[in-house]
Amino acid sequence: MPDKGELNRQRIVAAANKLFYQRGYNQTSFTDVADAARIPRGNFYYYFKTKDDILAAVVDYRIEMITAMLAQWDAEIAAPRVRLQRFIAMVRNSGKELARFGCPMGSLNIELGKAQPALKAKARKMFDLFRDWLAAQFKLLGHPDAKELALHLLGRAQGLAVITQVYADTGFLNTELDQLEAWLDKYV
Amino acid sequence: MPDKGELNRQRIVAAANKLFYQRGYNQTSFTDVADAARIPRGNFYYYFKTKDDILAAVVDYRIEMITAMLAQWDAEIAAPRVRLQRFIAMVRNSGKELARFGCPMGSLNIELGKAQPALKAKARKMFDLFRDWLAAQFKLLGHPDAKELALHLLGRAQGLAVITQVYADTGFLNTELDQLEAWLDKYV
DNA sequence: GTCTATACCTTGATAGAC
DNA sequence: GTCTATCAAGGTATAGAC
Numbered sequence A, B: 001m002p003d004k005g006e007l008n009r010q011r012i013v014a015a016a017n018k019l020f021y022q023r024g025y026n027q028t029s030f031t032d033v034a035d036a037a038r039i040p041r042g043n044f045y046y047y048f049k050t051k052d053d054i055l056a057a058v059v060d061y062r063i064e065m066i067t068a069m070l071a072q073w074d075a076e077i078a079a080p081r082v083r084l085q086r087f088i089a090m091v092r093n094s095g096k097e098l099a100r101f102g103c104p105m106g107s108l109n110i111e112l113g114k115a116q117p118a119l120k121a122k123a124r125k126m127f128d129l130f131r132d133w134l135a136a137q138f139k140l141l142g143h144p145d146a147k148e149l150a151l152h153l154l155g156r157a158q159g160l161a162v163i164t165q166v167y168a169d170t171g172f173l174n175t176e177l178d179q180l181e182a183w184l185d186k187y188v
Numbered sequence C: 001g002t003c004t005a006t007a008c009c010t011t012g013a014t015a016g017a018c
Numbered sequence D: 001g002t003c004t005a006t007c008a009a010g011g012t013a014t015a016g017a018c
Helices: A004-023 A030-037 A041-047 A051-076 A080-093 A095-101 A104-115 A117-140 A146-166 A171-187 B004-023 B030-037 B041-047 B051-076 B080-093 B095-101 B104-115 B117-140 B146-166 B171-187
Strands: none
Touching: A004 A030, A004 A041, A004 A051, A004 A095, A004 A104, A004 B104, A030 A041, A051 A080, A051 A104, A051 A117, A080 A095, A080 A117, A080 A146, A080 A171, A095 A146, A095 A171, A104 A117, A104 A146, A104 B004, A104 B104, A104 B146, A117 A146, A146 A171, A146 B104, A146 B146, A146 B171, A171 B146, B004 B030, B004 B041, B004 B051, B004 B095, B004 B104, B030 B041, B051 B080, B051 B104, B051 B117, B080 B095, B080 B117, B080 B146, B080 B171, B095 B146, B095 B171, B104 B117, B104 B146, B117 B146, B146 B171
């Protein structure tokens, strides 16, 4: 069984993960995270020395989540085309959160990309996971330009996330995702 | 001729506009703006009472710029299809800035959308300008679903901006814009 | 491992002399 | 209109008792 320290660490990462998504990294303070995790501020530094360390742990956590999700899709779904549909279904299921807070991957990368290059490099790895997984599916479907198609789909999803957040509405998201599904069926 | 106060005000807005884009709104301090505008910190408050006031002025400034640009396109270009191509050309010409700082409209809306709803409402108006102008062009081309098409094009551009910033590369941007131009020629 | 207290800095913002 | 001095609040981070 995990020791108490490890449990506290996990609580902190989970709380930070949520806050960084909902408020943004720079808009979340140490105190916010400590309060949410119900860890006294002083004790906090036993687990993480700097705020950047917390972000690194949060990104690692997200990378683990994404990796596990993609592995599960691979295990559950044999057909690449259906796997791609699963990706689109995930975006659709995230509609409510997208409308409120945008894409967790996209918004973090945009925030860090402005003036925190070291942190951004780490955050970009989340994109790499999806890009490579999508490209693998397109390749299985016999597309030589698999990487371009992967970026196309990823870019479409990011654009939808932005519009959905800007207008705080999922209507456009759903019609566009319908079109993307039709495109997958017809042309891919 | 404008009085000195008005000139100072304009200098502040111009400096803030640049910094809010390059660093983000919340990551830009009063001091940053004052230094960039070369206005002593104390004197600063003669022109703007709060940071939100500066943002409001910056958004108004951007709205003026966008409005003027769209009006100029309308005046210079008669054919709606060519106007739409002009929009795509603008995105293409912004490649370098997109790679470094993302889309000025998109990144601001995403940042403010997280936890500053009042400020976000104002920032969204920039999107409205483009959406309505694009919709007008599609309508002139006889499309009953002009608003959907406008949001589609706007969303595509936003998605490209995100991918371009995440990977700090304009290669994908340009190939995708080529495809968008072909789509305009063929299907619109 | 846990927690209190606190140092030290930067922030947005004000007062008031000139 | 301009500028100095300063404030209170909130930020990250540390020292050290328990």
